[in-house]
Amino acid sequence: MITAGLGLKPQHYDEALTCDAEGLWFEVHPENYMSAGGPRLAALEAIRERRPLSLHGVGLSLAADADPDREHLAALKRLVDRFEPFVVSEHLAWSTHRGQHQPDLLPFPRTHAALARIAANVGRMQDALGRKVLIENPSLYLPLTGHDLDEVDFLKALVAQTGCGLLVDVNNVFVSASNLGYRAETYLDALPAEAIGEIHLAGHAPDEGGSDLLIDTHGAPVAEPVWTLYRRLIDRIGPRPTLIERDDDIPDFATLMAERDRAAAMLEPVLEKAHA
């Protein structure tokens, strides 16, 4: 049974290898393992022998007006073949532009034309990997105009056109709803339950620049309102593999496992209900 997992960090390799928590799984950014060789790949291989693994891409740039980079896709395919992840996911965002890479998940106007382009890119990704992928909702910071679809309708259309699934990042929903002024509950309630294959939980922080924006830092514990939204989501859709993400100001493994155990404990009654 795959329940709650943790984003795997190099400083925690040893503990990840020996931890005996039931249902624990790990997730990594494949971009951090796209090397010809090295100790990271060896460590990931050892952990993968004991635990399910998810590959969560941050760099394929599916929302760029360009085909996904062939070399990147080939490198991803090699990792998928080698590590046999139970989930492969990417973001509804872009990062490449005319040969340069901006290491961030950038927004775009959700037009019908953008939908056609992104659906084609998701299709290319799925064809190259020979499997279904999950697409994650982004954190948004800038109110744009020119959208033809709201984000939930855009994601639904993407699912319908490509057969992809969704990775719902509850913290991103909370952050975007706060930044752009909509209700997180309304957004979550409208997501198609059957398409959701994974859930992310992470921490955020107020903008150090002094604005009212919340920043998806992955640098703090999951906030209480995000746990409340998570409860609401799994009560509605049922249990899903749930990940605690932490990429900055990383505490010790035990601290992260305590958060992970909280998610596992919340999943437990939902799992029982689903199997009743």
Add this chain to the structure above:
Amino acid sequence: MPELLDFQDAFVAALGGERSALSPWLAPDAGEAGLSVYRNTIAKGCVDALAANFPTVLSMVGEDWFRAAAALFAREAPPTGATLLDYGKDFPAWLERFPPAQDLPYLVGVAHLDRLWTEALFAAEAAALTAGALAALPPEALAETRLALHPSVRFAAFDAGLPSLWSSARAGHDGLELSDQAEALLCVRAHGAVRHRVIGEAETEFLRACREGQTTAQAAERVLTAHPAADLAPLFAGLIADGVFLDIDR
């Protein structure tokens, strides 16, 4: 479908400070803060990657200096791919041209050595030649063998003691002094982790000969011609122990 590309062009221009380019897509309530968040996240991603790849440079110049310089480099030479493991190939050369680095004479060399170490870390896996496998070869076959270097081998020679200085800084020592002894640094990852050690001119010459495809006998002769006092047996045994040679096809 030019509209999405038009948007991307405008967004990147706005990230660079030309906010008006994005105005057709900006909602009336869009403040400056949102763009700043993206700008800061991008800069942080690049700077963090450079900090991970140039830890000795960072330790020598301090966090503030490093982050300011790295942010400038990232604006001039943004990553070209999503894998930042490898980012900063041109950072040493950029530091050489960076005016504030002119007062820090070792910095460019230190950056170069950090880069060698990172390249060794992520190089391809391969089996290294062991002393046992070598001992199984008849002596005349060894003399005629062309030993290939392990894919993780990186070395660089300097006409002063920069490799010793780098090694000390990497180990966390301060009070660094640069000797005028010519030295080279060898990085290799044949047995799991990257190992590095300061090597002399004779060993460097031997590695160069192997890299150029010469036989063991030719390499030995080349070393002894340039360095008649060199003691070849321990030199060769040391390199074998480091795992610098690729296993031989038998």
